Amino acid sequence: MTVPTLSEISSRLPAHNPDSLSVTQAQQWIRDFVQSVDIVETVGLHAALGRVLSEDVISPINVPAHDNSAMDGYAFRGNALTAAAREFRIVGIAYAGRKYDGPVAEGECVRVMTGAVMPADCDTVVPQELVKSANDASITLEPGVVKPGDNRRLKGEDLAAGKPALRKGKILRPADLGLLASLGIGNAPVQRRLRVAIFSTGDELRSIGERLDEGCIYDSNRYTLHGMLVRLGCEVVDMGVVKDDRESLEAALHTACESADAIITSGGVSVGEADYTKEMMAKLGDVMFWQLAMRPGRPMSFGRIASNGKSAYLFGLPGNPVAVMVTFYFFARDALLQMMGAANDPLPLMRATSQSSIRKKPGRTEYQRGILSADTNGHPQVRVTGSQGSGILRSMSEANCMIILHHEQGSVNAGDAVDVVLFDGLC
Structure with a gap:
């Protein structure tokens, strides 16, 4: 399949301002450009959490395997129910894993436990707490306490043999692992973990443990990126801090390209202010430099580079710590999920009342750090964390959500409803 260039993609999209590209336009470019990395492996269930299914999983059995009781109680023929109180003679007992094999005539019942196979000819279960009276020999039912067919789980009701249990592209969660185990399936076909190389650029950056000279700062971006990538299920190649000069950047990009499926940089290379940066990117591949109509995170570069027959997608993110996290969440995250072959529905937005203007x-689109809570009536409300500067990483640590103020939206008054995305949905 021929992959379009970024220029070809841009020509198919509505008119845009290259110096103020909207968030939705940039997201569309990325979706149209990125291709999935289709390398499959099989792993055991203990290693499958967070992995992406590479094919549909078809159930080899019916779940449940037999009609069974949904309650502790008594099983009988539903046609034996009458408009008056009715006595049923107890003829046996059925346990989960040990069924009752004898016949059950009209007017007879079998004591059953939850999960027990329904005795032959029985189609109804009355929970033990709804029985009017009971002894070792019989029970008495009042009319109307159950209807024919109540409290019976049918064979294949949850999942029929031959039907898909889980669909291709599903990110496996704990319940999915339990579902596979319940089908007797011990291994899962999954996409190979995506490999993402990260490095920071900037002559002022120092790694933890290094001396912090005057005017220098510790590099935090690699640690936030590492955390976000690990939570996304990626394998991270941490290349440290790279000097902001042509030779160092080019060498780092070649190394990253040959060892990873995607590259995420922060600072320096994303801005493209130096002529050599754009020249180098043009030499290495197909990369565009954007000025996005958003806050925080205006400068960003995106594309694909190649080295020694290998290629990798490049996300050049801004250097400010909050801008790095915002651009990762709303641009890189979806692209990486697309590369994984994951079914990737839009992040769910919820509405909350703003507590302040x-x-x-x-x-432009603005992303404000917010703290979501409930008012006295239990309705969601949100407040900003305080100063929204793109260098204030503490604001992200304090926040539990992002307030999204959309491109065409104006100022918000206290009491207005706003859209928020919970951080738990981003990771």
Whole structure:
């Protein structure tokens, strides 16, 4: 399949301003450009959590395997119910894993436990707490306490043999592992973990443990990126801090390209202010430099580079710590899931009442760090964490959600409803 260039993709999209590209336009470019990495492996269930299914899993059995009781109680023929109180003679007992094999005539019943196979000819279970009276020999039922067919789970009701149990692209969660185990399936076909190389650029950056000279700062971006990538299920190649010069950057990009499926950089290379940066990217591959109509995170580069016959997608993120996290969440994250072959529905937005006014001009998307809570009536409300500067990483640590103020949206008054995305849905 021929992969389109970024220029070809841009020509198919509505008119745009390259110096102020909207968030939705940039997201569309990325979706149209990125291809999945289709390398499959089989892993045991203990190693399958968070992995992406590479094919549908078809159930080899019916779940449940037999009609069974949904309650502890008594099983009988539903046609034996009458408009008056009725006595049933107890003829046996059925346990989960040990069924009752004898016949059950009209007017007879079998004591059953939850999960027990329904005795032959029985189609109804009355829970033991609804029985009017009971002894070792019989029970008495009042009319109307159950209807024919009540409290019986049918064979194949949850999942029929030959039907898909889990679909290709599913990110496996704990319940999915339990479902596979319940079908007797011990291994899962999954996509190979995506390999993502990360490095930071900037002559002012120092790694933890190094001396912090005047005017220098510790590099935090690699640690937030590492955490977000691990939670996404990626294998991370941490290349440390790279000097902000042509030779160092080019060498790092070659190494990253040959060892990973995607590259995420923060600072320096994303801005493209130096002429050599754009020249180098043009030499290495198909990369565009964007100025996005958003806050925080205006400068960003995106594309694909190649080295020695291998290629990797490149996400050049801004250097400010909050801008790195925002651009990762709303651009890189979806692209990486797409590369994994994961079914990737849009992040769910929820509405909450803003507890204060928020100033904003239409014409750009803003992402405010927020703290979501419930008011006295249990309704969701949200407040900003305070100063929203793109270098204030503490604001992200304090927040539990992102307030999204959309491109055409203006200022928000206290009491207005706003869209929020919970951080738990981003990771």
